Each structure stands twice: as C-alpha cells, then as structure tokens.
Amino acid sequence: MSAPNSNPASNLAASRAHAPHTSMFLRMLVRAAVLRRGRAVSALFAMAVAAAVSTAMLNLYVDVQAKLRREFRNYGANIILVGRDSASLPSDSLAHVDSVLAGRGVAAPFGLLVARTTDGQPIVVAGTDFDRVRQLNRWWSVSAWPPEISASRAQNPREMEHPALIGVRALPAVSRKSQPFDLSFQGRTLHVTPAGTVQTGAAEDSRIYISLADFTAWTGVQPSTIEVAASGSPEEIAGIMNQLTQTITAADVRPVRQIMEGEARVLGKTRSTLLAAATLIILTAALCVLSTLMGWVFDRRRDFAIMKALGASGRLLNGFFAAEAAVLGATGAVIGFLVGIGIAAWIGRVNFHAAVVPRFSVLPIVLAGSMAVTLLSAILPISLLRRVQPAVILRGE
Amino acid sequence: MIQIKDVTKLYPAKESGNGTGKDASSIHALDHISLHVAQGEWLSIMGPSGSGKSTLVNLIGCLDRPSSGEIWLDGQNVAGISSADLNRVRAEKIGFIFQQFHLIPFLTAVENVMLAQYFHSMTDEKEAVEALARVGLGDRAHHLPSQMSGGEQQRVCIARALINDPRIILADEPTGNLDAQNEEIVLRLLREFHQQGRTIVMVTHDPVVARLADRRIELHHGKVASQEIFSLADEGTLGASRARRDRGSRAHGSARRVARQPGD
Amino acid sequence: MFVRLVYESFRRQKRRKLLAGAAITLGVTVATAMIAVATDIGDKINRELRTIGANLVVTPQEDSLDVEIGGVNLKPPTDGAFLSEADLPKIKGIFWHNNITGFAPMLPVQAALEQDGKPEDGRPKDVTLLGTYFAKQVSFGKEEFTTGVRSTHPWWKVSGAWPDDSSQNVLIGERLAGKLGKRSGDEIVLASRHLHVSGILSTGGAEDDEIVAPLALAQDILGRPGAVRRVYVSALTKPEDAFARRDPKSLSGAIYDRWYCTPYPQAIAFQLAEAIPHSRAEQIRQVSQNEGAVLTRIEGLIFLITLAALFASALAVSAAMATTIFERRAEVGLMKALGAGKLVVASIFFAEATLLALLGGLAGFVVGGELARQIGHSIFNSEISIPPVLLPVILAIAVMVTFAGSAAAIRRAVGLDPVFALRGEL
Structure with missing residues (x-):
C-alpha cells in the first residue's frame, strides 16, 4: 500500500483496472442468499405460499365458471x-x-x-x-x-x-x-x-x-x-x-329460460363470492409477504449501515436490496405458481372430478403481482432506513 | 487536514437516550466544539460515556451531519454537501475501524475488503488478499466473520479500512473488544499507518492506548475539557506541547516516532 | 414484575405491537368473514337455485293418467282427482316449514275463447286456462305469508301488470297473444266471461300458449270450487345421499327420526304427502337432483377456499409474530444474561402473544362480521350473520395460531447464546 497521494481515487481505479473482474454485486447477492439461508428461506416460503394461494385462487376464479356450467348441463336442455x-x-x-x-x-x-x-x-x-x-x-x-x-x-x-x-x-x-x-x-x-x-x-x-x-x-x-x-x-x-x-x-x-336464468344467477353469485374470497386471501398473502420482508430488511439494517459507512451510494444500496427482493419475489412467484397450479388441479379433482386446466395466462399476473408486492415491501423499510443515520444503527441502537 | 469549526450536534431527546441530556427537547452531544488535526497527526479522544466522542468521530466520518458549524476535510467543507457527495468522501478519504468490527456477516474476509473497493471504484481480489496478508490474515482470506476470532475480525476491519488508501483513519475504540495480544497487533498496525503519514483519529477509554497518539483531547459534555500533547519522552510539559500544537508538520512527527520506536 | 414486564413492553413498544396486532386483526378478519360466508353459502346458493323452479310437486293420490303433450293436457279437465285448496296452507305446518320458500297451486282448464274480429275463423277456439296464485296472502294458524308463481317461478316475466289474485284479470302467454293480436289492457271473452288482460306473460315454456288466471277464476270456469290439480313446492333441501334414498317405511325408531328430521327432498316430500290428504308428493328430479350436485360443488369449493384463507391468515400472523420476536433477540439475550431461565423468557413472550391474540382476535371478529355482512348484502342481497357462539372459537383459533406462529421464533430466541444475542450477531 503506497503513501497517500493527491488523487487516490483515480490512481487506485487505474491500478485495479487490469485486475480480473468479478461482479461484486452478483457475488453479494449470491452470498447473501446462501449464507442467510434461514431468513432467505423463510421469506421465500412466505413469497411462495402467497404466490401459490394467489395462483390457485385466480385459476379457480377463471375456471370455476366452466366447471359449474358443466354441472348445470346436467339440468338437461x-x-x-x-x-x-x-x-x-x-x-x-x-x-x-x-x-x-x-x-x-x-x-x-x-x-x-x-x-x-x-x-x-x-x-x-x-x-x-x-x-x-x-x-x-x-x-x-x-x-x-x-x-x-x-x-x-x-x-x-x-x-x-x-x-x-x-x-x-x-x-x-x-x-x-x-x-x-x-x-x-x-x-x-x-x-x-x-x-x-x-x-x-x-x-x-x-x-x-x-x-x-x-x-x-x-x-x-x-x-x-x-x-x-x-x-x-x-x-x-x-x-x-x-x-x-x-x-x-x-x-x-x-x-329454456328457467334453466338459463337460474344458471346465470348461480354462476354470477358464486363468482362474486369467489372474487371476494380471492381478494381477501390475496390481500392476506400480500400482508404475510410484507411483514416477512419488513422483518427481513430491518434485520439487515446493520449491513445497510456498514455499507453506507464504507461509502456506498444510496442508489447502489437501494439497487442491492431491491435486487435481492426481486430475486426473492421472482423465485417465490415461480415456485408458488407451480404449487398453486397443483392446488387448483387438486381442488378441481376433489371437488369437480375434473382436471383444472393450468392457466399459464395467470403466470404473468402472479409474477408481476409478486414482484410488485415484494418490491413495495422492500422499499417501505428501505426508505425508512434511509432516513435513519447509519451512525445510530452502528452504535447498536 | 481536519478542521472543525464551532460544531454543535443536537439529538432529539429520547426516552432511553444515553446522552447527557439536560434540555427537555434536545441533547447537546457536541457543544460548539472547534478542533484542528494536522495531516499525519494521531489524535486520541478520551472522555466519559456520553461525552460526545463517538458523535465527533461520526461527524468526521460523514456518517452524521452537524446541527451547526463547519467540518473541513482535506480542504472541503463536508457539512454542507449532498449525501451523494458524502458517500464519495467516505469511500475515498476515510477508513473506519469499529469497536464491533462491523463486518458483513455473509461475506468472507476478502469479500468484506472487496466491498470497500467496490464502493470506491472496482474490485481487485488480488489486491484485497494482499491487504489481508499485510495484516497477517493471508491464510484466513476465505473465512467468514463467524469463523474468526475478535482479533482477526478487527484486522479484517483494518484491512478494509485501508484498502482504498484513505487519508484519514477513524478508529472508534479499536481495541475495546480485544484481548491484550490482539490489542498489541492492532496498535502495531495503527502505528505503521501513522508512520506512513496517515491522519488517525482514535476514540479510546484506555489511557495507555491514548498515549500512543501525538495528542490527546478529553471531551466532557460535548466540549473539549483538556488536551495534552505527548513529547518525545512522553512527559513533555503542557506548555511546550501547546506551542507545537498547531504546527503538526510531518518532519516533526516522523522524528518523534523514530525516537519512540525502541521504547515500545 | 412479570405483569409489569409485559405491561411495559406493550406501553413502550407500541409500534411493534401495533404491527403484530394489525396482522392478527387482519388474519382473524379474513378467517371470520370466510367462515361466516362458508357456513351460509349453502343456504344462499340454495335460494338462488330456487330460481330454477319448484323442486317438489304434490298431486292427487288417485289421479288418472295425464295425457299431456307440450304442456297441453289432452285429458278431459273434469277427469281425475283434485286436491282441495283449503288444505294448501298446511304445507306451512310441516316439520320443515321454514325451508318451504313458496308454493303455487295449478289448475289447468280448457275454455272456449271468442275470437272477435277474425273473419276467417269465427268459431270459438279452445285454449288452456291455467289457474294459479300470483302472490296470494295465505295464513296458517297465526302465520301470514305470501306465495305464488312470482316466488316459485321467478323466470316468468310479465310486460304489463301482474293480476291481483282476487281479480278477474288474466295474463296471456306471449305466443298466444301474438296469434290473437292482443295487448295488455285489452279485453277477451273467455267461457262467456269478459276478462281484462293485465299483462303479457313470457316464460319460454308451455305457458306462452296459454292464459294464466287467478285460481278462483279457473275454479269458477271449471265449476269446481276449491279444486287444485297439482301444487308446486319450492323447498330448501339438503343434497340427497344414500341415506336419503332409503324407504322411510323400512326405517325404525331413531333412524326414522333422523331421516324425517333431515331436509332431504324425499323427507320433505314425505311430510307434504302426510300434510295434505289424499295426495302424493314427489321430487321433480330435474330440479332436485341437479341442485344437489351444484350445491355440493359450490359448498365444497367455498370450504376448500376457506381452508386456504385460514391457512393464509395463520401464515400472516406467524410471519408478523416471528418478525416481532426476532427483532427482540437482544432483549432475550439480556434477560438470560441476567439469569432468567428459558421458561421465564418463553412465558413472557407467550403472555404477550396471548394478549395480542385476544385483542387482535376481538377486533378481527368484529371487523370480519361486518365484512361478511357486506358480502352478504352486495352479493346475495341478504344477511350473512355470525353466530356469537363463533367468538370463543375464533379467539381460541387466534390464540392457537399466534402461539404456533411465535413458537418457532420464541424457541430460537430462547435457545440463543446470550453473548451472540447481545452482540447482535447471528
């Protein structure tokens, strides 16, 4: 290590320029995921469950009409x-x-x-x-x-x-x-x-x-x-x-108006009930993700403060935490989607004695929704953290 | 190098505040303090708990902003600049050594060092490993903080603080959590940096450790209560020391350190 | 000291408690609302299914064979047996009278319709006149109720006005009206009576070719006061199972009582036949069989979804509790460093969790009840009420879920080495 000189930043950057580069950002993400397994897994679990429940509900919501119509065809002509x-x-x-x-x-x-x-x-x-x-x-x-x-x-x-x-x-x-x-x-x-x-x-x-x-x-x-x-x-x-x-x-x-009208009414009411239930459940699932991620980010406030003390810019830190959340959200959503399709298929088998066709059209919605909820859940505590001076956190308060 | 002019830091009063709060509304952590640290000088700060030592270090380290006053670092007033600029100042000019080491728990030793490189400019693993080797941890580079002893963690922290060649090293109780042997190692490293001409500001409770510095100040209730400049023989008169206080030339510092070397 | 510790923790850490409390409240809200909806959905859908029509029909026991094609009975109208109109209110006296949502007597009569202004065919034309109740006030004992085709046949649509049950006004089926060129407000001459057409009826069935009149008018034309050919009964029933299909005569004692006291279509039909003399009651299989299937499916669906909702809310509560406890591991370390045993630490946390669960559960129960009411109003236009009996159950569930959610986190916190906990490392 050389003595301090007038322009350390540029000299150091120049000397490091020929070093082999590994993306520190990726490395941090991977390390954080592998070594904080417990927390990451519990957050992932929450994400996956939320996504699974949402997928199942959306699938059922889309499919229930077709399923019940089939039941109504038993009424005859x-x-x-x-x-x-x-x-x-x-x-x-x-x-x-x-x-x-x-x-x-x-x-x-x-x-x-x-x-x-x-x-x-x-x-x-x-x-x-x-x-x-x-x-x-x-x-x-x-x-x-x-x-x-x-x-x-x-x-x-x-x-x-x-x-x-x-x-x-x-x-x-x-x-x-x-x-x-x-x-x-x-x-x-x-x-x-x-x-x-x-x-x-x-x-x-x-x-x-x-x-x-x-x-x-x-x-x-x-x-x-x-x-x-x-x-x-x-x-x-x-x-x-x-x-x-x-x-x-x-x-x-x-x-046969008698049949058609009855069918329309019952289907309509069932769908509305299902929609209300789906909204409630998805809301609960989102809350679950929110509280898990809040805990997860708060849990890492010391890391946040250390990085800040080492001179990390706010944008980089936000990017890092958001990327973690996004990876978590996407993984959770995909796992959840598969599980959710499974749940929907199971409900279809048990309740309607027919396969519920997996609706892959639901995937983008679930994916986008999961990411949105995850990022929102991560951004909320991060913005709270940003207001706290790192000095306070480093002192251990 | 470091010029602090009439700095005051107020904290809003908290229920569980451990500061010296007297005001109902706020606590004066620092009360109109002025201080100058010359380039290459090693300053130690002492004082009872809550006297504002850590606050002062945090202000110098740009982790916190003063409520009023100016802080000049290397010719730049950091009290008024944007937080993005503060980040740059921290990354380029300051190395932190913490009492609790504050390593990122999920990164290995070398990665913790690389993190500082990353925030500064770009990473260079070879350089980082070399830096660890210099603090005697060449073989522990790929261990996680949880697999290392306190002394080793502190040395990683020091390697990380030094990796970007900072002009100022801020050490908040660097030996507070260490046993005698590790304390010895850490202090030797600090002395090396001092010889390299870096400016060191160190908070400590230990008067023996404090005496390694060029100058010692004591804070009480957010004010400088006393200061003492150590002579070549460690027992110079206060008056003589005071006369030299503001010179702080490198030549002088080096000469004195050479003289003290054998005594350690 | 214990109580004080818990109390101070609530007083001083309002934000964290609020977060966990909000999660519990929301979880319990969703659970309560879903349980309320699930327990009531069967009844609600059952009522909706009644729009498909009556599921039971009562006919005279000694009736001769119907000769009916396309709704037109070719049997001489005076042939066969009749039920007595006076017996009808007894339908409301059967064991399951609360499940009877309505009934409508039917009396088809052939009558000659004078065709005025039709030069090519001046002879009177034979049409079917169907006598029935539209919305008649009937009383049984002290009970007053309104019944008739307007409730049992809700797909019947009238342009114009429904006739009054005591009037001489009639409805003309839309196809017949088209043939005759009649509109509502016109007069027709039927069986040498001048009748006022109050509206045009559209049913999509045989009635489109008929004239529908108040029952008394049809009886008058037929010349048999009090006569009813058949009665359609709408009843809320339980989907039939193997037990329902057993012959009541072969059942003994308690088993018979159980069969009798279950609202199977068969059991209600059996009770109707008992109530009305000389009658036989049957389920209309097209309606009753299929509604069983539909009802089972929808109930099953909502049941599974309620399970999902309970699971999701349990998870949300656990997540919130785990987060709050995780944040306090330093506190645990401190308590243990001061010599507190695992049991003491754990019981402090569990006491807090219980308190939170009770408060959150109560709030959630109230909000969830209101939510269920709103769902009932907006979707089914009727009340979904929560039996207060559910409160202790919900509270117990809330406490259990909160405990389960906290248990893992508390165990981890309690098991921590105090040194690590204090250093904030994990």
Missing part, C-alpha cells in the same frame, strides 16, 4: 327446437343440429303422440334416441335402459321386441309384472316389451318411451321436438341458437 305449429321437423334436422353443435353439447329428438292401450285408455307415447336421452337427461331415474338396438337383431333372436321405458305412473295402466303389451295408433298395433321404468316427478312419469326407429316405423310420424343441451357461455349459446334458427327454418328455436 337449455334450447328446444319445436316444429312450427306442432308440425313435424324435417328428417335431417337432428343431423343439422349435431353439425351446429359440433361437440359443444347433446341433442335428443322426441316424437310425441297419443296412442291407446288395449283397454282403450289414451296414453302418450314418445319416440326418442335412448343413448342421447341418457346423456341429456341425467336426472332420469331409470331402472334399466332398453338394450341398444343393434344391427345384429337378426343374429340375436332373443333380443327384446320393441323395448320400451315405461313411466312409473303409466306402468299400472299398461302392464302387470312387466309383461309385453300392445299399443294401437290409428288402427296399427305395436307389440311393446317393457325394458325398465322411468321416474322423473314430471310429465315423463305418465309416458311410454320407445326407440325412434320403432316409433316412425309404427306411426310414420317424424319427431316434432329436439331438445338441445348446449354448453358454453351465454354468448356462445346465443350464437348456437342463432345458427340453429338459420339452419332449420322449419323450427321454432326457444331457450
């Missing part, structure tokens, strides 16, 4: 197509409906007419597609669905002849002990085998359901109604209705 003036629908209507839906829902055709039992009592007979009804009206309590109408009927002579679902209230009127019975319509008779009963608590209970093929072959009547359960947002459903109106001109397309 939200759109009904009826032939104008009770006329039958064109035979290609169902195919059109299917092409409009393109997998976004289920549709089932219904043909209805009044037939007579053997003792002359009028009874409503409906022709439908059992497979579709089964998907559409999940609430039907059916003792046994009619076997599938296979193309191999010829090979299997023991297969039921014209299997039917009998409404629980209609059953006593038509058949004892599930014996096959006859129905007549305009002089033509159909020999029907009861396959099972259906109970819904509504009009279905007084009806007899047979397959559409049997229905049209017997009566020559085409289905007059198609019930559609379309999935999607209200706008998407309106779009589907619009398309249906344009494609099938012979039909009246009506929304």
